[in-house]
Amino acid sequence: MTSLTARDKTTVKAFWNKISGHGPMIGQDALTRMLAVYPQTKTYFAHWKDQSPTSESAKKHGMTVMGGVADAVTKIDDLSGGLLGLSELHAFTLRVDPSNFKILAHNIMVVMAIMFPVDFTPEVHVAMDKFLAALARALAEKYR
Amino acid sequence: MVAWSDQERATITGLWGKMDIGDIGPQALRRLLIVYPWTQRHFSSFGNLSSIPDIMSNAKVAAHGKVVMGGLENAVQNMDSMKTAYAKLSVMHSEKLHVDPDNFRLLAECITICVAAKFGCSVFTPSVQQTWQKFLAVVVSALGRQYH
Numbered sequence: 304m305t306s307l308t309a310r311d312k313t314t315v316k317a318f319w320n321k322i323s324g325h326g327p328m329i330g331q332d333a334l335t336r337m338l339a340v341y342p343q344t345k346t347y348f349a350h351w352k353d354q355s356p357t358s359e360s361a362k363k364h365g366m367t368v369m370g371g372v373a374d375a376v377t378k379i380d381d382l383s384g385g386l387l388g389l390s391e392l393h394a395f396t397l398r399v400d401p402s403n404f405k406i407l408a409h410n411i412m413v414v415m416a417i418m419f420p421v422d423f424t425p426e427v428h429v430a431m432d433k434f435l436a437a438l439a440r441a442l443a444e445k446y447r
Numbered sequence: 448m449v450a451w452s453d454q455e456r457a458t459i460t461g462l463w464g465k466m467d468i469g470d471i472g473p474q475a476l477r478r479l480l481i482v483y484p485w486t487q488r489h490f491s492s493f494g495n496l497s498s499i500p501d502i503m504s505n506a507k508v509a510a511h512g513k514v515v516m517g518g519l520e521n522a523v524q525n526m527d528s529m530k531t532a533y534a535k536l537s538v539m540h541s542e543k544l545h546v547d548p549d550n551f552r553l554l555a556e557c558i559t560i561c562v563a564a565k566f567g568c569s570v571f572t573p574s575v576q577q578t579w580q581k582f583l584a585v586v587v588s589a590l591g592r593q594y595h
Contacts, residue, residue: 420564
């Protein structure tokens with residue numbers, strides 16, 4: 304897959320500037336949708352008392368994950384280096400199957416489309432898709 | 448065979464009833480060609496697809512988007528027998544058009560994004576999204592069924 308062009312990075316940063324205040328809400332809704340639409344993802348949360356898509360744990364975790372995405376935007380020029388700690392966490396502790404990153408990315412973008420139907424243009428869509436894919440690659444880097 | 452609850456059937460027919468295929472179809476096909484540009488390989492006869500503005504203003508893309516989206520009517524009418532309903536189209540996509548069936552999944556994602564943007568969070572709830580994506584997954588599967 305391709306790496307991010309200068310234009311991709313500008314597009315992602317500009318869109319993120321517009322929406323960053325809604326980051327936590329986006330995260331909550333994206334995680335809720337992921338658990339509802341792809342129930343196999345619940346296997347990573349067996350330790351939660353309440354694994355339902357709208358549980359407090361789910362919402363809180365959505366916000367945590369989106370915080371990670373926000374951080375990644377600031378490190379867009381060097382995702383592998385900037386996300387080293389998170390990468391090690393996902394590789395050695397969480398061991399989330401990388402196919403799930405794509406699932407969550409899809410749900411993040413569904414929420415972006417819902418909340419920002421005018422701003423989430425095809426141009427923003429492709430840049431965001433590439434960014435989230437690059438982010439996923441950085442997170443999976445230490446897996447093997 | 449896929450099992451559909453009464454609730455799921457109602458969700459699909461309800462959503463489909465509100466859908467403007469002349470609007471969503473072109474939008475979804477444009478997004479497919481922009482977000483996954485390798486899909487342009489099937490549209491060399493459509494003229495200029497070299498930039499995002501070109502794709503957005505291309506009349507053939509818009510017309511074809513409407514055709515493809517209209518093809519979902521068949522699915523809504525035949526939810527219990529999609530494999531049969533799409534057998535001919537599946538053969539055509541395989542033998543005549545040579546479309547990689549993974550592209551159906553990509554188009555389904557683009558359609559979902561457009562539907563989400565159009566209907567917003569009060570209609571396109573997580574539960575509706577689940578049913579809609581299940582519906583599209585069955586269509587995608589039926590379209591890939593006759594490949595060999």
